[in-house]
Amino acid sequence: MTTKDRYVAFLRQFAGREIAEQKQPYYLLSASEAVVLGRDPRCQVVLNPSVYRSVSRRHAEITPVLGFESPDGMRFWQIRDLGSSNGTFLNGKRLGECQVLRIGDRVMLGQNGPEFVFDYQPESAVRNAEHSKTPASPLLAPNNPTTPPPVRVQPRREENVSLTQLFPILSTGQELAHKAYLLPAMITITFVVLLFLAIGNPPIFNLLLAAYLAIAAYYFIYQLCGKRKPWWLIAAIAATTIFILVSPVLDLFTFVFHRLLPGDLSDNGSPVSFPVLVVKMFFGAGLMEELLKTIPVLVVYWLGTWLKPPWREQIGVWEPLDGILLGAASAVGFALMETLGVYVPATYKSALMTGQDAAQLAGLQLLIPRVLGLVAGHIAYSGYLGYFIGLGVLRRRQRKLIIGVGYLTAAVLHTLWNTAGEVNPILLTFVGVISYAFLGAAILKARALSPTRPQNFATRFHR
Numbered sequence: 079m080t081t082k083d084r085y086v087a088f089l090r091q092f093a094g095r096e097i098a099e100q101k102q103p104y105y106l107l108s109a110s111e112a113v114v115l116g117r118d119p120r121c122q123v124v125l126n127p128s129v130y131r132s133v134s135r136r137h138a139e140i141t142p143v144l145g146f147e148s149p150d151g152m153r154f155w156q157i158r159d160l161g162s163s164n165g166t167f168l169n170g171k172r173l174g175e176c177q178v179l180r181i182g183d184r185v186m187l188g189q190n191g192p193e194f195v196f197d198y199q200p201e202s203a204v205r206n207a208e209h210s211k212t213p214a215s216p217l218l219a220p221n222n223p224t225t226p227p228p229v230r231v232q233p234r235r236e237e238n239v240s241l242t243q244l245f246p247i248l249s250t251g252q253e254l255a256h257k258a259y260l261l262p263a264m265i266t267i268t269f270v271v272l273l274f275l276a277i278g279n280p281p282i283f284n285l286l287l288a289a290y291l292a293i294a295a296y297y298f299i300y301q302l303c304g305k306r307k308p309w310w311l312i313a314a315i316a317a318t319t320i321f322i323l324v325s326p327v328l329d330l331f332t333f334v335f336h337r338l339l340p341g342d343l344s345d346n347g348s349p350v351s352f353p354v355l356v357v358k359m360f361f362g363a364g365l366m367e368e369l370l371k372t373i374p375v376l377v378v379y380w381l382g383t384w385l386k387p388p389w390r391e392q393i394g395v396w397e398p399l400d401g402i403l404l405g406a407a408s409a410v411g412f413a414l415m416e417t418l419g420v421y422v423p424a425t426y427k428s429a430l431m432t433g434q435d436a437a438q439l440a441g442l443q444l445l446i447p448r449v450l451g452l453v454a455g456h457i458a459y460s461g462y463l464g465y466f467i468g469l470g471v472l473r474r475r476q477r478k479l480i481i482g483v484g485y486l487t488a489a490v491l492h493t494l495w496n497t498a499g500e501v502n503p504i505l506l507t508f509v510g511v512i513s514y515a516f517l518g519a520a521i522l523k524a525r526a527l528s529p530t531r532p533q534n535f536a537t538r539f540h541r
Contacts (some may be wrong), residue, residue, distance in 0.1 A: 155178070156473065157173065
């Protein structure tokens with residue numbers, strides 16, 4: 079490609095059986111604006127409603143990917159479905175999220191609907207085709223010497239306001255649920271109502287508030303990862319971790335890491351030097367708690383190897399993104415149990431001498447920052463370790479080294495957080511930022527390594 083001959087993108091429509099006499103038109107795509115396909119006269123590519131009844135009024139949209147060009151100057155366009163009734167198909171597969179178009183991609187609006195092919199040709203060839211009935215490029219004209227010239231997309235005309243413009247809810251359809259965060263809003267409203275009803279009942283109020291904040295923190299990580307995982311599986315992982323914490327398994331872990339290893343964190347009133355504190359935190363908190371939170375993830379990995387499709391793909395750890403999502407879910411269960419079962423009751427008890435109201439306020443003041451800090455705390459450590467578990471699945475020959483590095487790194491981050499709190503709040507802030515940065519870097523790398531990267535709903539193009 080040279081700078082003297084720019085390239086343009088266009089759609090070539092294939093003639094269907096019911097309109098065999100129609101020539102195959104071309105629709106040039108804008109390099110700066112979206113092109114909408116549908117039956118609505120206001121669309122840039124208007125399809126005959128009497129012929130294409132399966133096409134929605136606003137069926138699909140093709141937009142240029144601004145700010146992204148290949149080294150040779152090639153530009154990119156992406157397609158998305160606009161909540162159509164019959165779906166949009168790309169190369170025979172129903173379109174879910176936005177996907178970047180490649181030369182030769184076939185786009186069909188609904189099953190057995192109108193079909194287009196995406197192409198990218200020199201502007202000179204298109205210009206020649208516009209002024210001549212003989213196509214200038216074999217790719218530009220498919221087996222028809224009398225193919226009409228490309229149809230230039232006309233800009234929208236300003237028209238009177240429509241009913242759907244005055245009442246947008248009448249036309250949004252599936253977009254409202256999928257792109258307007260309707261489900262998170264419904265969950266938030268539900269928790270707000272429940273919190274109102276729980277006023278005057280501190281234990282229930284604390285439980286609801288902690289659960290909502292934990293869900294919000296996890297949802298943030300879920301959106302960053304961009305891979306769909308069943309919510310019932312995520313909830314089951316969190317519940318399993320909580321069950322482990324109230325079972326004899328915790329006693330076994332405590333015996334090994336607190337008695338056999340130098341991880342005894344009991345406060346006997348005697349001062350402890352900083353190096354000794356670091357060692358205790360490393361064994362008693364870092365190594366012990368990160369291993370404990372990994373148990374549900376390893377169990378799910380084992381179960382996934384025994385299942386058959388389609389359960390096999392939904393359950394288990396098959397890549398780093400799976401490990402991050404499941405590790406973070408285990409961290410949510412651990413943090414909720416630790417906060418509501420240990421720290422809040424202890425704070426309430428120590429402040430009770432100042433009055434019941436003051437004790438309840440002290441417990442609430444501890445609960446909020448502990449749960450909000452999940453993304454830089456337990457979720458960061460366990461999600462980071464989960465990345466290495468998933469990476470070990472992809473790189474089986476070196477999985478022992480991979481998982482060992484991840485385990486030790488997560489334990490060190492956990493230890494730094496616990497010990498920094500004993501030294502200085504500024505140092506604690508720094509450690510929290512570093513922990514989240516480690517997790518964020520792992521998520522970005524996991525998305526790059528993901529075998530299902532084209533289906534990742536977090537992958538977007540930005541200017």
